[in-house]
Amino acid sequence: MMKKIVLMLAVIAAIISCKNETKKTEAVQKENEVAVVETPEILIGEFDAKAGDFVSKEVKIQGIVDHVCKHSGKKLLVVTDDGSIHVTSDVRFDDKIKGNEISLIGTVLENKIDESYCLKMEEDNIKSHSEGASNKEQFENKKKHIQQYRDAMKAENKEYISEYSLQYVSHSIVE
Amino acid sequence: MKALRKWSRILHRDIGFFFIGTTILYGISGIALNHLSDWNANYSVEINEFKTELNLNNSPNVKENILVLLDKIDNSKNYKKHYYPNSNKLKIFLKGGSSVVVNTKNGYGRAEYLKRRFLIYQANYLHYNPNRLWTWFSDAFAAALILFAITSLFMLKGKKGIRGRGGIYTLLGIVIPILFLWYYI
Numbered sequence: 001m002m003k004k005i006v007l008m009l010a011v012i013a014a015i016i017s018c019k020n021e022t023k024k025t026e027a028v029q030k031e032n033e034v035a036v037v038e039t040p041e042i043l044i045g046e047f048d049a050k051a052g053d054f055v056s057k058e059v060k061i062q063g064i065v066d067h068v069c070k071h072s073g074k075k076l077l078v079v080t081d082d083g084s085i086h087v088t089s090d091v092r093f094d095d096k097i098k099g100n101e102i103s104l105i106g107t108v109l110e111n112k113i114d115e116s117y118c119l120k121m122e123e124d125n126i127k128s129h130s131e132g133a134s135n136k137e138q139f140e141n142k143k144k145h146i147q148q149y150r151d152a153m154k155a156e157n158k159e160y161i162s163e164y165s166l167q168y169v170s171h172s173i174v175e
Numbered sequence: 176m177k178a179l180r181k182w183s184r185i186l187h188r189d190i191g192f193f194f195i196g197t198t199i200l201y202g203i204s205g206i207a208l209n210h211l212s213d214w215n216a217n218y219s220v221e222i223n224e225f226k227t228e229l230n231l232n233n234s235p236n237v238k239e240n241i242l243v244l245l246d247k248i249d250n251s252k253n254y255k256k257h258y259y260p261n262s263n264k265l266k267i268f269l270k271g272g273s274s275v276v277v278n279t280k281n282g283y284g285r286a287e288y289l290k291r292r293f294l295i296y297q298a299n300y301l302h303y304n305p306n307r308l309w310t311w312f313s314d315a316f317a318a319a320l321i322l323f324a325i326t327s328l329f330m331l332k333g334k335k336g337i338r339g340r341g342g343i344y345t346l347l348g349i350v351i352p353i354l355f356l357w358y359y360i
Contacts, residue, residue, distance in 0.1 A: 064256045064268065071211050073303065081233065081259045092303060095217070099255040099268025133212060 039105055045082025051164035054108040058169060061085060062103045068095045076168075078104060089168035101174040106166030114153070114160035118146050176329075183326035190319050197316050204298035217296045218272065218289035223248065225286065231279045233259050241267055248275070248286055 041060040069075035073092035078085050129139040152161050207216040229240045242251040255268040267275040277284035328337045
């Protein structure tokens, strides 16, 4: 009797372990399937029009690095003949990357610009200029920039406009 | 107290010697990076203005003319990439961070050559903490600065020590950042 019980338990254990193994294999397969999903590529010239569909999702872009922020080293301006994209990053970029053509993967960020945002920008602009952190030219350029936001909201008859940028994930140099 | 004074002097002196180079390096780059709005802390910039008759309008074969232009004003081997920010403007990127901008309509151009500032570039590179090993070393340096501050309290006795002139200086050094924070935050 005891032998039969042990045998039955062994058979049940074997069946369960087989099932778990199958589940594990299925899980690994699913993981692999997820891993091979390609990141959608957006042309820089079409970024502003299409980015709204990819907010918080990863996309791939390709362009030339025109500028690396000299203060933080963590902001890039990636350009083509058709437009430009601002990229922010948690890591610093070596300024040698300037002028390289790169393929970059990043997460789309949406920045909603409304009147309160413009007022805050205005306040910061006046403050930084009065403290000597920005010169007259920078001060005037920022003022123009704020006015452009207001004009765009007025032209589109909206309470806010969306500006899109990328949060850096990875990149590779295109030769 | 005598032993504490003695050890404060020994540690302050010997660790101080060890970190002289690092202190100067951080000091130099600290000043350089403090004034990023006023100057380019890593590169000196040389501007060269020119005029060209070459056709640099956006076309599939324009790279040939770009290389000819570069041979005239710099060296075509320094070419990296180019693009058109707008229909009248060509921007050419050169090796080493330099760039050339040309108005394709009237041929007027401006080359901006960057040259690394000797010592300051290297100091800034380290100040920005380039890798894990340097993180450890700079952490040790930061810990040493704290140690210097503490040991300096016990190094001298009498009028010049913490109970005299040294105490006034110490208080001033603490009060100034507090006043600054109180005013600005």
